[in-house]
Amino acid sequence: MSDTRDSDQRLRSGWAAPLSLLTGAALIFLAITGLAVTFGPFRPVVQWGLIGHTVIGVACLLPLAWYSVVHWLDYRRYQLSAVLLLGYVALAGLAVCLVSGVVVTWQGLFAVRMSWAWRQVHLFSTFVVVGASLPHVAILVVRVFRIAPDAMRYVRWSVAPAVVGALAFALLPLAYSGERYVNEFPTDYSYVYGKDRPFAPSLARTSTGGAFDARSLAGSRSCGTAGCHTEIVNEWLPSAHRYSAMDPLFQFIQKTMATQNGPESTRYCGGCHDPISLFSGTKNIFVKDLTGQHGYQEGVSCLGCHSIRETDIKGNANYTMAQPAEYLWQWQSAGPARVVRDFLIRTYPDEHNLLSKRLFKAPQYCAACHKQFIDEEVNRVGWVQLQNQYDNWANSHWNTKGDPGKTVECRECHMPLVDSHDPAAGDAADYNRTPGDGRHRSHRFIAANGLVPALLKLEGWEEQVRLTNEWLQGGRRIPEIEDKWANGRIVKVALALGAVRRPGVIPIRVVLTSNKVGHDFPTGPLDMIQSWVEMHVTDAQGREIYSSGTRDAKNFIAPGSFLFKAEPVDQHGNLIDRHNLWEMVGVRFRRSLFPGYSDTVEYQVECAGSLVGKGTQPAGQRGGAGVEIPEPSEPGRYTVTAILQYRKVDQFLANYLMGEKSAVTAPVVEIARATAIFELTAPTGRKDGALPGVRLVPAED
Numbered sequence: 179m180s181d182t183r184d185s186d187q188r189l190r191s192g193w194a195a196p197l198s199l200l201t202g203a204a205l206i207f208l209a210i211t212g213l214a215v216t217f218g219p220f221r222p223v224v225q226w227g228l229i230g231h232t233v234i235g236v237a238c239l240l241p242l243a244w245y246s247v248v249h250w251l252d253y254r255r256y257q258l259s260a261v262l263l264l265g266y267v268a269l270a271g272l273a274v275c276l277v278s279g280v281v282v283t284w285q286g287l288f289a290v291r292m293s294w295a296w297r298q299v300h301l302f303s304t305f306v307v308v309g310a311s312l313p314h315v316a317i318l319v320v321r322v323f324r325i326a327p328d329a330m331r332y333v334r335w336s337v338a339p340a341v342v343g344a345l346a347f348a349l350l351p352l353a354y355s356g357e358r359y360v361n362e363f364p365t366d367y368s369y370v371y372g373k374d375r376p377f378a379p380s381l382a383r384t385s386t387g388g389a390f391d392a393r394s395l396a397g398s399r400s401c402g403t404a405g406c407h408t409e410i411v412n413e414w415l416p417s418a419h420r421y422s423a424m425d426p427l428f429q430f431i432q433k434t435m436a437t438q439n440g441p442e443s444t445r446y447c448g449g450c451h452d453p454i455s456l457f458s459g460t461k462n463i464f465v466k467d468l469t470g471q472h473g474y475q476e477g478v479s480c481l482g483c484h485s486i487r488e489t490d491i492k493g494n495a496n497y498t499m500a501q502p503a504e505y506l507w508q509w510q511s512a513g514p515a516r517v518v519r520d521f522l523i524r525t526y527p528d529e530h531n532l533l534s535k536r537l538f539k540a541p542q543y544c545a546a547c548h549k550q551f552i553d554e555e556v557n558r559v560g561w562v563q564l565q566n567q568y569d570n571w572a573n574s575h576w577n578t579k580g581d582p583g584k585t586v587e588c589r590e591c592h593m594p595l596v597d598s599h600d601p602a603a604g605d606a607a608d609y610n611r612t613p614g615d616g617r618h619r620s621h622r623f624i625a626a627n628g629l630v631p632a633l634l635k636l637e638g639w640e641e642q643v644r645l646t647n648e649w650l651q652g653g654r655r656i657p658e659i660e661d662k663w664a665n666g667r668i669v670k671v672a673l674a675l676g677a678v679r680r681p682g683v684i685p686i687r688v689v690l691t692s693n694k695v696g697h698d699f700p701t702g703p704l705d706m707i708q709s710w711v712e713m714h715v716t717d718a719q720g721r722e723i724y725s726s727g728t729r730d731a732k733n734f735i736a737p738g739s740f741l742f743k744a745e746p747v748d749q750h751g752n753l754i755d756r757h758n759l760w761e762m763v764g765v766r767f768r769r770s771l772f773p774g775y776s777d778t779v780e781y782q783v784e785c786a787g788s789l790v791g792k793g794t795q796p797a798g799q800r801g802g803a804g805v806e807i808p809e810p811s812e813p814g815r816y817t818v819t820a821i822l823q824y825r826k827v828d829q830f831l832a833n834y835l836m837g838e839k840s841a842v843t844a845p846v847v848e849i850a851r852a853t854a855i856f857e858l859t860a861p862t863g864r865k866d867g868a869l870p871g872v873r874l875v876p877a878e879d
Contacts, residue, residue: 194331201245202315202336203343204238205272207231209308210344216301220529222355223348225506228526229518230347232286235279246272264314271306278303286525287517290406291601297525356504359391363459370442371555377456379555381496382449384457385487390501392458393509396472398480403511404520407480409600413621414480416631416642422477423452423469425630427827430835431757432468439760444468446556446760449495450547453482457499484533491542491568493549503529536607541571544588552762559749559763565704570697574773582609586663591696593619594656610658624649626702629826629844643845650824650847652694664694667850669771671822675856675874676780684783684856684872688713688740688820692771699771700824704744706757708828709849711740712821715783718814724783727821733829733843740779743828744768756834785816785858815875816856822849 192198211231218224246269256262278300285292319333363376371378376388384390398420402411414420422428428451432444441463448456455461455473467474476482481502490496505522507515523530537543545568552562571577571588578584595611598618605611628646631639648654652667670693676685688711692699700709712727727739735741745768746754748761771777825844827835836842855875 197241197245197248199332199335200238200241202332203339204234204242205307205311206337206340207234207343208238209304210340211347212301212304213308215526220503222351222506225522225526226347226350227344228522230343232283232521232525234343236283239276239280242272242276261314261317264310264317268307268310268314271303271310275300275303275307282525286521289524290404290599292524292527354506356506357393357509359394359501361386361389361391361394361501363389364462366464367459367462368442370440376459377445377449379443379446379494379553380449380456381490381492381494382453382456383498385498385500389459390457390499392454392460392470392472394501394504395454395457395481395485395499396476396479397509398476400509400511401480403516406520406523406601409596409598410602410618410621411480412638416636416638417621417623418625418627418630419478419483419621419623420476421630421634421636422450423455423473424475424477424634425451426633427630427757427831427835429467429469434756434758435760436468438758441465441468443556443760446494449497450478452477453495453499454479481533484538486537486543486546489537489543489546491545491549493545493547493551493566493568495547497546502533505530534602539587539589539608541568541577541588544568548588552759556760557749557763562762562764564759564762565702567697567701570701570773574696576696576773584662586659586696588696589619590656590659591663592623592625593621594654595658596620624654626650626700626707626824627826628847629842632845633842647845647847650849652850666693668692668694669699669822669849671820671850671852673818673820673852673854673874675872676782678872679782681871682785682858684715684781684785684816684818684858686713686715686781686783686818686820686856688779688781688852689776690771690778690822691776692773695771695773697773700742701770703757703759704742704768704770705746705754705759706827706831707743707825708735709742709822709824710735711779712823713781714819714821716817717785718816723785723816724781726781727823729846735829742769742771744770755830757831783816783818814858816858817853818856819851819853821851823847824849 208231211227211234214224214227215231218227249265250269253262253265278296281296282292282300285296315333319330367376369376374387377383398414399411402408428447432447432451435447436444441461445456445461448461452461452469452473454476455468455470458470458473460470460473461468472479482499485500485502486497487500488498505519505526507519510516510519548565548567549569550564550566552564554560576586595615595617596619598616600618603618604613604615606613611617622642622645624642624645626646626649628643631642631646636642645654650668656663670691672689672691674687674689676687678685690711695701700707710727713725714722715724716722726736728736730736744765746759746762746765748754748758749763751766753766754762769777823846825846827844829843832842832844857873857875859871859873
């Protein structure tokens, strides 16, 4: 009976058994490829190894499971020894490894992310199998080396096929190793500032100092084709980051700049508006529109933002871009190739995870582009500060250094948390979040531009415009920062009584307070942005006796209106009014609200004469226009309404850039309003403690 049992063991799971040889070869191959994925560099050969690891693992799943059962049945009655104990440990590890392998394979094929815990279980069980089975087999081989030729044949026929199989997959990159990028500048590329500064006057640079193939920074839509980052891609599609290069206003201004200063000068704009075109060498002589296909369609793409490795708060796109590593079939959006690509990313995620960094959470990251200046290389004169959201924020009350519980940062306002099914949901590195919070930061980057998404009819533009208007009016609720952010409108408007100088005149003061803006209001290129006070005064009969800040039929604001804006000038003192900032050397007028601060404008509204409406205006602006009243007004109550309005582009510039016949006009958004009643009394002295002749009627009146 004993000889029969030993014969059966040799037949079923002994040295010479086919099942043993298959199991040995499979385990060695899986160990080689699996450990290569864990410890090897991110290369096509390792990715091919992962594919081989999965294919062989699935194909050998049942044989490995069957061998484990048979081997245990064959040797379960043997006396416990070190060899037998190692065998039990190896079998237990193999069982866990097979189960976890099935789970991670399933997740790689059908889920949106692979569980970190299951991945670690699969890896740890691999170490157990290798660590226990190697001495288990080695001890047996040494013991029977001279009397069991089957043992040596087992070693040869299990090791050799495994090594040959691994080498075969290692040669597959010769057939396909991914997209072949051409990281070279065009042969006619113009190095205006020398070969060591190929992207000047922009401060943007690449990690290699040379060009990047445009395709390596594009392909944003592919991030949403597998159900992984679909929500984020849909948010990005109508965002300012996406349309930064296709913006028709930008395209016109870039063309004008190239005509006046040469195409190379537009590299100054490219670092922030069109990095794909900049780094691929497209902003060069003889290139039509100075924007490549990928740059035009994607602007600041997913990879264009997530591949930044270093930033500087100097501004003007002062960052370093690294070329992201590529997965096999990375740009495929359909078919089996896309399935394999998605599987590789999910099951081999470490390289992909490098695209998410702590750097993104720092306001300094935003400063690279949201801070701008002109210097001698651009205006031929000298250094001039332009828009500067970062320093505004850094010096404001919103920034409490070292205390995130009191500080409101860029991402907390402009990338508020939204409910998410995205693999990127959750964050253990943020001070007020957890890995399982089920939210991600919105990639709509909501700010103040409702014109371009609607003009281009981008995907989801209606929702983008709605959210932009809601944001400008202060209606967006952000629960995670409610305890440290302000309530209400972004800028508050209040009406007060000014100093009474003459009887029959209402001295109206409009007080504007920056309530919840993290930087100047308005911010951005103030030569094109307009925010102004629209004022209406009506008497007791409902007749309008005064108005200011109204728009005419062609959408121009009435002269003399109170405006927040800037009036830059060139070196000859001429007004910069076509966004020709490359000629700017200074400003003759600038007015905006610093965070938490107030500004006041006073209007002297005559209520007892035929010509009224002459208001006190800020320096550098024209006086108010008179409004004819049908008949003299008598003492009584007057309703005053002050509205703070905003639009992204003034009408003169819109007509210049798009053509007056285009009828393009930036939507006007009401930021806030205030209404009050002023009572004009007989100028016989004080009445109830009020100033002579006029009093502001309390709300309860």
